[in-house]
Amino acid sequence: MTGLEHVAWPPAPIKTERLVLRESEARDRAAFIELFASPEVRTFLGGPRPRDELERAVPEVPGRRPGVFVIDLDGAMIGTVSLDRRDVERPGHVRPDAGEAELGYTLLSGAWGRGYAAEACAAALGWFADALPGEPVVLCTQTANDHSMRLAAKLGFAEVERFEEYGAEQWFGVRSSVAPSG
Secondary structure, eight states: OOOGGGSOSSOOOEEOSSOEEEOOOGGGHHHHHHHHHOTTTTTTTTOOOOHHHHHHHSOSSTTOSTTEEEEEETTEEEEEEEEEEOOTTSSOOSSTTOOOEEEEEEEOGGGTTSSHHHHHHHHHHHHHHHHSTTOOEEEEEETTOHHHHHHHHHTTOEEEEEEEETTEEEEEEEESSSOOOO
């Protein structure tokens, strides 16, 4: 269990050198739709979803749930960073009871290559470490996703295992002082 359900949500906005991590607002809806509809953004995430389907399905205030931060640059959403409980049924765990917090992030392609993902993820990980000290955080990415592989290393994730899922080789790592089990 990540314990996220016991953390006061939403936290105060988290400010970094260039970004603000905050709760989703109605003005973010178009950017959420773009994240899910973009072939570039969704290359390693199962592909894009049809824009018309998203227009019907995405709520007025999308992504408003514990563990999901909007990445805000100069007042506009450029992506999201999340800390969600990893599904117990999926491969890749570091604790016998599973349910670890899993770091996820997506950025609009126009924001790529500027270090925003590293800055936002580091801030979210810092918040999580303060809120739930000692809890491990895991990350899973396709080995073909060079950018995510480099970011995982930069953020201090250590490889635990690799496995096949969604028709591709996945890299699974952990960031914590908790020793992997199994």
